[in-house]
Amino acid sequence: MTRIGRLSRFLPILQWGAQYDRQALGSDLLAAVIVTIMLVPQSLAYAMLAGLPPETGLYASVLPIVLYAIFGTSRSLAVGPVAVIALMTAAAVGPVAAQTGLPPTAVALTLALLSGLMLVIMGILRLGFLANFLSHPVIAGFITASGLLIALGQVRHILGVPGGGETLPELLGSLLRHLGETNLWTLAVGVGALAFLVWTRSGVSPLLQRLGVPARAAQIAARTAPVLAVVATTLLAWGLGLEAKGVAVVGEVPRGLPPLTWPPLTPDLLRALLLPAFLIAVIGFVESVSVAQTLAARRRERIDPDQELVGLGAANIGAAMTGGMPVTGGFARSVVNHDAGAATPAAGAFTALGLLAVALTLTPLIHYLPQATLAATIIVAVLSLVDFGILRRAWRYSRADFAAVASTIVLTLGLGVETGVTAGVVLSLILYLYKTSRPHIAEVGLVPGTQHFRNIRRHEVETDPEVLSVRVDESLYFANARFLEDWLLERVAGSSIRHVVLLCSAVNEIDFSGLETLEEINRRLGLAGITLHLSEVKGPVMDRLRRSSLLDHLSGRVFLSHYDAIRSLSGARADQEADSPIPMTRGEPS
Amino acid sequence: MTRIGRLSRFLPILQWGAQYDRQALGSDLLAAVIVTIMLVPQSLAYAMLAGLPPETGLYASVLPIVLYAIFGTSRSLAVGPVAVIALMTAAAVGPVAAQTGLPPTAVALTLALLSGLMLVIMGILRLGFLANFLSHPVIAGFITASGLLIALGQVRHILGVPGGGETLPELLGSLLRHLGETNLWTLAVGVGALAFLVWTRSGVSPLLQRLGVPARAAQIAARTAPVLAVVATTLLAWGLGLEAKGVAVVGEVPRGLPPLTWPPLTPDLLRALLLPAFLIAVIGFVESVSVAQTLAARRRERIDPDQELVGLGAANIGAAMTGGMPVTGGFARSVVNHDAGAATPAAGAFTALGLLAVALTLTPLIHYLPQATLAATIIVAVLSLVDFGILRRAWRYSRADFAAVASTIVLTLGLGVETGVTAGVVLSLILYLYKTSRPHIAEVGLVPGTQHFRNIRRHEVETDPEVLSVRVDESLYFANARFLEDWLLERVAGSSIRHVVLLCSAVNEIDFSGLETLEEINRRLGLAGITLHLSEVKGPVMDRLRRSSLLDHLSGRVFLSHYDAIRSLSGARADQEADSPIPMTRGEPS
DSSP states (O other): OOOHHHHHHTTHHHHHHTTTTTHHHHHHHHHHHHHHHHHHHHHHHHHHHSSSSHHHHTTTTHHHHHHHHHHHOOOOOEEOOOOOHHHHHOOOOOHHHHHOOOHHHHHHHHHHHHHHHHHHHHHHHTTTGGGGGGGGHHHHHHOOOOOOHHHHHHHHHTTTOOOOOHHHHHHHHHHHHHHOOOHHHHHHHHHHHHHHHHHHIIIIIIHOOOOOOOTTHHHHHHHHHHHHHHHHHHHHHHHHHHHHHHOBOOOOOOOOOOOOOOOOHHHHHHHHHHHHHHHHHHHHHHHHHHHHHHHHHHOOOOOHHHHHHHHHHHHOOOHHTTTOOEEEEOOHHHHHHHHHHHHHHTHHHHHHHHHHHHHHGGGGGGGOHHHHHHHHHHHHHHTTTTTTTHHHHHHHOHHHHHHHHHHHHHHHHHHHHHHHHHHHHHHHHHHHHHHHOOEEEEEEEETTTTSOOOETTTTTOOTTTTTTEEEOSOOOOOHHHHHHHHHHHHHHTTSSEEEEEOTTTTTOOOOOHHHHHHHHHHHHHHHTTTTEEEEEEOOOHHHHHHHHHHHHHOOEEESSHHHHHHHEEETOOSSSOSOOOOEEEEEOOO | HHHHHHHHHOOOOHHHHTTHHHHHHHHHHHHHHHHHHHHHHHHHHHHHHTOHHHHHHTTTTTTHHHHHHOOOOOOOEEEOOHHHHHHHHHHHHHHHHHOOOOOHHHHHHHHHHHHHHHHHHHHHHOOOOGGGGHHHHHHHHHHHHHHHHHHHHHHHHTTTOOOSSSSSSHHHHHHHOOOGHHHHHHHHHHHHHHHHHHHHHIHHHHOOOOOOOOHHHHHHHTHHHHHHHHHHOOOOHHHTTTTTOOOOOOOOOSSSSOOOOOOOHHHHHHHHHHHHHHHHHHHHHHHHHHHHHOOOHTOOOOOOOOHHHHHHHHHHHHHHHTOOOOEEEEEEHHHHHTTTTSTHHHHHHHHHHHHHHHHHHHHGGGGGOBHHHHHHHHHHHHTTOTHHHHHHHHHOOHHHHHHHHHHHHHHHHHHHHHHHHHHHHHHHHHHHHHHSSOOOOEEEOOOOTHHHTEEETOOEEEEEETEEEEEEEEOOOOTTTTHHHHHHHHTTTTTTOEEEEEEEEEOOOOHHEEEHHHHHHHHHHHHHHOOEEEEEEOHHHHHHHHTSSHHHSSSOEEESSHHHHHHHGGGGGSOOSSSSSOOOOOOOOO
8 A cells, every 4th residue: 555655656547547437437538539629630730830740740649648647647637739839849840950951750759858858857856846937927928929929920821821930020021021922712711710710719609508508518619619620621622622722731641550759869969959858848847737737726636746747758758759749738628628527637548549540540531621721720729828918917016027028028029939938037037136136125113012123114113223123125145245234334334323133034044155244244333333133033044153153253142033132222211011112212204 | 526526436536636645645655665566576477377478467567556546446455467367367368369369468458458348337337236146155165276276387387397277187187297307496496485485474574573673564574575585586597597407587578668559359359258358357356346345444444346346447448558467456465555554546556656667677687587486476375365164164054055165166176267156156046046946934823922923843832723824934936936835735735724824024025926826825725715814014015016916806914913913813812912912722842
């Protein structure tokens, strides 16, 4: 039992597999059928978006789903190709394939393998926290900009013109140059599919409900609508011979099992893919984990982020071995899986079987599917990712967060996905370090009738002209240590102050540079005849100070509470009552 | 008056120049003579250390001193070539000169100009705080490792063998290979000079004092002792014809004024020198400002770091225009200047005149000065920089600081100065970010008889099983926001808790990611029927929360003090007295 218990932490399948019953089987099978119908057009579309043959998308949805079901911790997450990762794959694979002379499919395999290995290693080393350095505004900005780039990149398939690009200027320039070459048949199919898909997003569910279909079933049916567009436009292209009229179709898709593949591993290729693979691993993980957490919260379950890394990593390694492309947990497919009633990860395995059946039997029928239909599917899917409202919300709340989200959006649109997300992370860190290097320092006084001290500039408080109470609102570390020293020496110059008490309730850490600064402050205040005291030093900070020689040299004392310090230092004038403790002068509120 | 006042902030010379009198002139002249005698061998030695002709060191001590006197804020800082900057100059100039085919002197001019411009720009933009990102341990480790590299690099001059290198393995390897070629005459001169200089460090001052010389004068005399070694070994080399016996001497030094020079500015050269120039600017500034602050503290003066950047920048630009090399404020020369009684920056100007006189008249006499003597001067000077005690002190205080100092030392010794200091800074930042990404979170309770709350694991405190008091010891920002969410949801699972109060006294900032996390925590606790309250939210943080919608959704309230929160939430059971406020259960102390 304990052996299984321990093992099941690394193989979550052992937990739910033991209790699997007929009811769960029924729920899982139904969910799998619905998700399969939804995934066929999506998989083909995202492979196209990544610049890869359509079957790659199908292959990337079979073994990865099974591996995630074994190693992952979310019960309803569905992994496979998703829009943003497909865009990042396109950005990485295109140039590297051109540079190395390898086929894009081979480069995509290596990219998936590298990402997968990185994810597994991060999981084993419990480095899931690294993903936290992608702040919410950076992610939101990145997803919005990526959505816009993806949608714009698909417009050429709707128009039936050549071109392309990886940044907003490139995409716009290419579209303008080729606008005159628009193929009207393609445009008709594309706009038709687009209109139908937009309508299904809002119109189908109410219509079905008016016809008596229960609300949830109606919503799920709406999600599978793209397959109708696929079937209708494929039949149309076949019946009207649209391929001969210049409408680009998917063409030959090989029928059969996903192939066993071994990614090429030349040093040049690995070096070129190192950064893109890392970015795909981290972005994919962040996206996947946030989907998994959202779904887990609905069912009061918890997921384990470090184990999620292993699950996703295994899925990507699986994709690399079976002719796929980088994968992650997708929002739309997971929500549908969840809403359709998937009870266990087995639903994912059944979906994999469904897609396998499609790959084995239906692929020849896909020949006449117009690329414009797939482009319409992608556009409708990604436009829901675009949310410029994040700019307004961030602006209202904080200029620093706004700067991070705005530059992530601008740089992603202007210079591409890799530069954009890297710059966003770096800028967030720089802004954070800048803020902590100039900490907020408040002079505090006693709130009358309490033992509580607040900023004299914000509250009506009592102070003593001979005792300076200073609260530092930041850990003392190398980047801000000198700032406090300058502030304090400036403040006491030419005053009647005899005691300085540093209220350390907000000092969460004092590093070696901070310690040396405190010693320097103590020495300099001592030269001016001023005593330095500390109050409310936290346990972990105090433990460390005890290992230094500061406490031996400290001219004053360390008080448990700031109230004790003030009562003791204001001496005989102090009163024992909490309500009017010390006859003090009033601080200036403002 | 106000016009002069404003102008004098940027031209500090206007402040002290107006009050200059005969007494100050006397003090300044005496200091200048002593410093000049000390600087002649030092300037020649550091030029040699940088791989440049000896006169470069003299030239770099003339105009830069004058420019610093005009623009700088310290009254006793003496600028010129210093050991660590000379080592960094050697590391930058050697490879770039070989690569571009330019003479090393020309590359050194461009390096000084670039560093100077960077310093002036940083001063104008008030970017002096950037230097704070060099933590004390990183600087201490870097200086120690540099001192060791410099001393070891000079050993070959003592032995009279060829070779060299920029890292510990290179230097040791070169010495071992050439050990057999040792020139015994050179060794005799070198070891003699070394022994004499070591003795003057400790023996001269007590001897002179026993002969009746006042203590301070004796100490200053000891500092000028190197000039005796220079004179004696020069006479010896000339008298015994040592140059013909294979003893390397300084050789021809041109007599004359420092030349007017214009640094070469090709794009390739600028690109190659950008990083070294930046590192020299920052390290030079940190070294100089810490010397200036130490001396200013002795006289109760204050220096302005941003104006110091301008002063140092002007000095370096001056060095670039007059055949010099990168300069900064040196510790030894500044202390001697200060101790010899320099009253104003005019002492520096007089020192410049003294060195000018040397350059105009005495340079032919320097011909026979053995390089071994200069090497001995350098070794004795830099060994006082080496302080491995920093390793022990950092280890005792904190493992993170130890890791920063140890890796700075190891990487500087193993891979050179530029890699070493860059790696030290980057590692410090990573360690800091790692620490803040896993904040200390404490469950707190009331210290009996007070209104003060402390960690239940460290103090005997009172708690209420239905009210969870949590203190987060870090700002809530993107890197740690999820950590708090996980901790809280874990803690309340399966408990009887009805209220959670976040004590925010240590939360110095909540960024947009932190805000979204608080909203998520509020929502999830709400689903579990638990109310979320905040207490002791700081003014600046509260201002920002008011601009968000969190306060509209918050299931609980925001309390001014945590004591109010607990008194109010523990309801009718609460008592108004501070001494026994609430009948609570005892927390578990440990």
